[in-house]
Amino acid sequence: MKSKKFRMVILYSVVGLVVFFSLAPFLWQVVTSFKPSQEIFSRPVKYIPSYLDLSAYVKIFIRHPFGRQIVNSIFIACVSTFICLALASLASYAVARFKIFGGRSFLLFILLLSLFPPVVLIVPLYEMVSTWGLMNNWLALIIPYSALNLPFAIWVMSSFFRQIPQALEDAAKVDGLSRLGILVRIILPLSAPALATTAILVFIFCWNEFLLALTFMTRDTSRTVPVGIAMLSGASQYEIPWDQISAATVLTTLPLVTFVVLFQRRIVEGLTAGAVKG
């Protein structure tokens, strides 16, 4: 009896520690963003602001094109996710049903593609983007984002597609549906949960991408949010506006926090699909 209670205490303290470790850096940004600026730069560190100061949230929009950068991020992430999912549904169906290029070995090849460091593509992509005059153009990110997330999307979706019984498709064929009709009217509606899972993950990847956005978006107004935040500077190079950075961090991560809270199960499912399922 005593040992059971003891075990529970251990379990809850371990879990408490894990949760604290995971949330602390984010929560610290939340606290910093609401601090009056004289309390941000004070020693010893003040852990609870004496009053809520929202001025950082105003400054970030007035002094920097943060609003514009949010629009860039939302648009680029949404369009890339849409293109990626459209192409991935077609390709996954081909892989799952028609065993193109040996089905499974093709999937392994695709998975392998996504393992290589993206930085090895940066030199030729930079050359292409600059010769085609796409610097600071949304397309310079939308095209690579759609392509670079395709392996993951195909991997997850084809594993879902394979679980849909063939009999269903045969029945639809008898009813006179074309093969494309089967995909659009039968397979896609049935795999709506898989589509949603994939869409959430691809959106997160696009929203968070840094390397390409840093390279191809050189104007402050064309940047996406992560690059915008990393490049935030004050009057001089050494004066970093930590209050505004924390406010921007909170605003940028808000959609992601919402996703995690709402779609926790889906995110886990999508991330681990393929690694665990046979």
Added chain:
Amino acid sequence: MRKRVQFLTDQRFGYLLLFPALFLFGVVIFYPVARNVYLSFHEKSITTGMQAYFVGARHYLKIITGDLRFREALGNTIYFTVVSVAIEFLLGLAFALALNLSFRWRNFARASVILPWALPTAVMAMAWRWIYHDIYGVANDILLRLGVIKEAVAWLGKVPLAMHAAIFSDVWKTTSFMALMLLAGLQSIPQELYSAASIDGAGAWTKFRYVTLPLLRPVITMALLFRSLQAFAVFDLIWVLTQGGPGGTTETLSVYLYNYTFRYLNLGYGSALSVTIFGLSLIIILIILLFQKEEVELG
């Protein structure tokens, strides 16, 4: 109608469906890889605007024999990868074992663990810079209050510290991915195996050693494969935290390639570095897959 159906066999229809994806791969992945190989044997600079000219294996020779900065970056990258993946694996396994037990607030705990994974690395690297701040940073404040350190430390400005601060941030960011993969693996282990082991009189450690670990092995391999390659490619975190400093001690291969290419605008040498990093990644993939002696259960 009938005729068209016959012309477009299932096979051809499949290729048709695959075409848009393959086209995009071609533009964004295959062409750049081929272009890298081509450029790596040429001298090409953006600044001079000259035509690329053939220089043979000169760039590769320089990487192997003469480039000390490359050698240092390679050492940094290997150190970063080995240390951070090892810590993440042990911590991730502990997280996964804890989260696999049933307790109140379990969903909240799981959501909290996913959060670091879902947040943008570059943005959270800024958050860590603020935590590590030498004057107003909360890391110094806590350690000073606890009496662990006597005076404030410049975490990102001192030589052995900066690399370890970066590793700590990386562990924070990516342990969740490891934990999630391992947790999914744990949940796929049939409960009956544990019951059977209990009947045979196995204790907790024996069950972990002879049931959990062997059955978890394919998932462990996959998780280590993904994470090692991601850590090997680390860019965002280092670029935002230290830009490779102090004195190049945190400069990883990706950061070196980026800094070199865009500071000197030397595409030829940048391409040779890219091909080298590509090859090294391939070696890591092979090593991990060979270590897993059994047939790996992929997808």
